[in-house]
Amino acid sequence: MKTIAAFLLVLCHLAISHAWNCKPGPRLSYANQIDAGQGKVVATDRYNRNFFLSGTTWHRLPAAALKHVTVGHAGMWGVSTSNLVYKFVSGTWARTPGGLKQIDAGGNLFVVGANTGNYIYCLRTSYTLGFTGKGTVSWTRMPTRLTYYSCGPYGCWGVDTSSRVYLTRSVTPTTCANSGWTQISGLAMKMVEVGSDGSVFGVTTTGQVCERTGITSRVPQGTAWAFVPICTAMKHVSYDLGIVWVVSTTGQIMRCTH
Known part of the structure; x- marks a missing residue:
């Protein structure tokens, strides 16, 4: 049944889209979330x-x-089911002081995330590089509240409890200070991910996958949202090296390229 569903998904996508070629990705039963980087x-x-x-x-x-x-x-x-933070060190997961529900390692040697109260935190470079499985770290709490938080080379993007999208143009890796937040109008999102090259993709509250077009170092906010047409509801997206990785609400992984 899952194979048939994936096949129909591809046929539907190919029928309506010339910009993206989406195919079933490497099979992982009941996938929930995916992340790509470096x-x-x-x-x-x-x-x-x-x-x-x-x-x-x-x-x-x-x-x-x-x-x-x-x-x-x-x-x-990683973040556990108990909202504990872990770093992968020497082939194993090392418990790291802190509590988050979502985490992102795409920033310039700093880590960000959101906790269950939708407060956002940043872990500066000295801790991300210095923590080797022992000792303590100090998370910097930011004044903005977001449900999802992701960073890349041209700034950090986030989504708040009302599904509004925001961008801060820069975060200082050594201090976690940011340049302030600007709302990006257009679509209601449940999550937004930033790729290693600054590309931004998101999933709307209705499960549609979107790309933020026109992003450059001078225009980090981009110019518009463009849909990646996939004929089923999606729940998570990530991007790296020209590949869009998507997870459907039914747990299927899709791999999309131009």
């Missing part, structure tokens, strides 16, 4: 197991009940 791809499933993609095969990472994993400039990090 040429690496990680994912979780509905059982809170975490995986690393090598070629076309998913390999399970060491046992840890993680609901959200991320990989990027700042390394590989």
Whole structure:
């Protein structure tokens, strides 16, 4: 049944889109969330197991009940079902002081995330690089409240409790200070992810996948939202090295390229 559903999904997509070519990605049963960065791809499933993609095969990472994993400039990090923070160190998950429900390692050697109260935090470079599994770290709490928070080379993007999208043009890696937030109008989003090259993709509250077009170092906010036409509801998206990775609400992974 899942194979048939994935096949129909591809046929539907090819019938309506010339800009993107989407195909079923490496099979991971009941995928829940996916993240790509620095040429690496990680994912979780509905059982809170975490995986690393090598070629076309998913390999399970060491046992840890993680609901959200991320990989990027700042390394590989995860958040458990109890909202505990972990860093991948020397082949295992090391408990890191802090509590978040969502985490992102795409910033310039700093880590950001949101907690269950939708307060956002940043972990500056000295801690992201210096933490080796022991000791303590100090998270910087930011005044803005967001449900989802992701960073890249041209700034950080976030979504608030009203599904509004925001951008801060810069975050200082050594202090976590930011340049202030600007609302990006247009669509109601449930999550937004920033790629390693500054590309931005999001999933609307209705499950549609969108790309923010026109992003450059001079215009980090971009110019418009463009839909990536996929004929089923999606719940998570990530982007790296020209590949859009998408997870459907039914747990199927799609791999989209131009």
